[in-house]
Amino acid sequence: EMQLVESGGGLVQPGGSLRLSCAASGFTFGRYWMTWVRQAPGKGLEWVANIKQDGSEKYYVDSVEGRFTISRDNAKNSLYLQMNSLRAEDTAVYYCARDRGDMDVWGKGTTVAVAS
Amino acid sequence: SYALTQPPSVSVSPGQSARITCSGDALPKKYVHWYQQKSGQAPVLVIFEDNKRPSGIPERFSGSSSGTVATLTVSGAQVEDEADYFCYSTDNSNTWVFGGGTTVTVL
Numbered sequence: 001e002m003q004l005v006e007s008g009g010g011l012v013q014p015g016g017s018l019r020l021s022c023a024a025s026g027f028t029f030g031r032y033w034m035t036w037v038r039q040a041p042g043k044g045l046e047w048v049a050n051i052k053q054d055g056s057e058k059y060y061v062d063s064v065e066g067r068f069t070i071s072r073d074n075a076k077n078s079l080y081l082q083m084n085s086l087r088a089e090d091t092a093v094y095y096c097a098r099d100r101g102d103m104d105v106w107g108k109g110t111t112v113a114v115a116s
Numbered sequence: 117s118y119a120l121t122q123p124p125s126v127s128v129s130p131g132q133s134a135r136i137t138c139s140g141d142a143l144p145k146k147y148v149h150w151y152q153q154k155s156g157q158a159p160v161l162v163i164f165e166d167n168k169r170p171s172g173i174p175e176r177f178s179g180s181s182s183g184t185v186a187t188l189t190v191s192g193a194q195v196e197d198e199a200d201y202f203c204y205s206t207d208n209s210n211t212w213v214f215g216g217g218t219t220v221t222v223l
Contacts, residue, residue: 035212037214044200044214044216044217045151045153045159045202045204045214047204047211047214060211062211095158095159101149101165102147102165102204103159103161103204104161104170106158109158
């Protein structure tokens with residue numbers, strides 16, 4: 001069974017940092033682009049960032065460019081999102097997803113709350 | 117920045133067809149994908165590449181695209197189809213966007 005499990009969310013103060021992880025199983029992780037998507041409370045889905053199979057290409061939504069870094073370790077079947085200089089508006093559930101152009105496999109999400 | 121526009125809500129009676137539109141300037145050249153999200157759950161892909169249905173998705177879900185408008189149709193909508201639906205696409209700028217979402221009510 002294909003599965004993605006996110007972890008690393010929590011409560012952090014404005015300006016702080018968090019590192020999210022996404023553990024993949026049940027498919028050949030290194031063959032796929034991977035994506036982070038977030039959803040603020042009561043709001044819609046927002047594409048955050050994606051990364052190519054070998055990590056050579058990375059793209060970000062404007063609102064996180066320069067603050068967030070997406071990375072992956074294919075040997076560990078893991079995807080990461082390093083989030084720095086966090087703001088209240090980054091508060092959301094963060095999902096990782098397998099990316100074929102569409103996103104066909106999703107995790108259940110991890111919650112990030114930015115508040116003092 | 118690129119935007120996809122959806123109606124905020126659609127309401128139908130059980131057995132009727134629910135049609136959700138998604139408008140975007142790049143849709144004539146780019147695929148659109150559709151996601152269903154039920155309350156408190158992760159999104160689920162219900163249509164990819166405009167009109168393809170993943171395995172396990174009921175046949176009552178279908179998609180089409182013409183010009184700058186894509187449409188998700190739920191034929192014979194059932195109570196369990198109540199959810200938020202999001203379209204997803206790109207304008208070829210290496211960034212991707214979701215539509216604002218449409219809440220489908222079946223009552």
